[in-house]
Amino acid sequence: xxxxxxxxxxxxxxxxxxxxxxxxxxxxxxxxxxxxxxxxxxxxxxxxxxxxxxxxxxxxxxxxxxxxxxxxxxxxxxxxxxxxxxxxxxxxxxxxxxxxxxxxxxxxxxxxxxxxxxxxxxxxxxxxxxxxxxxxxxxxxxxx
Ligand SMILES: [Ca+2]
Ligand SMILES: [Ca+2]
Ligand SMILES: [Ca+2]
Numbered sequence: 001x002x003x004x005x006x007x008x009x010x011x012x013x014x015x016x017x018x019x020x021x022x023x024x025x026x027x028x029x030x031x032x033x034x035x036x037x038x039x040x041x042x043x044x045x046x047x048x049x050x051x052x053x054x055x056x057x058x059x060x061x062x063x064x065x066x067x068x069x070x071x072x073x074x075x076x077x078x079x080x081x082x083x084x085x086x087x088x089x090x091x092x093x094x095x096x097x098x099x100x101x102x103x104x105x106x107x108x109x110x111x112x113x114x115x116x117x118x119x120x121x122x123x124x125x126x127x128x129x130x131x132x133x134x135x136x137x138x139x140x141x142x143x144x
Contacts (some may be wrong), residue, residue, distance in 0.1 A: 076134035
């Protein structure tokens with residue numbers, strides 16, 4: 001069965017589930033998170049500021065432009081950054097990022113079996129969720 005969510009640019013499940021088990025556990029997500037953090041932290045000071053965060057993109061910007069909503073991506077980034085920057089100092093630390101991801105993990109694990117399958121990841125991971133809501137609110141994946 002085709003699901004509309006897979007046509008949408010997402011942070012790829014394959015990048016999380018590196019050894020193609022078909023699911024991702026918290027260890028996979030933490031490894032993925034470390035890679036994402038390192039990728040965002042351009043000046044390697046172990047903190048990610050909003051400029052660094054904004055430069056990180058996995059295809060959402062192109063999607064937003066295609067949808068005629070280039071401004072939506074900025075809104076979505078601000079929402080995500082504000083969510084993750086818990087103390088609001090404009091810098092994302094490793095521990096803030098880790099905390100955000102573990103919250104995402106629990107929220108996304110709908111059947112509560114401590115691993116995320118691809119659907120849970122695509123629907124529940126905050127980056128995918130927030131970007132999709134900002135750019136294509138008409139795609140209601142929760143109704144599946
Ligand atoms: Ca930095
Ligand atoms: Ca902070
Ligand atoms: Ca699960």
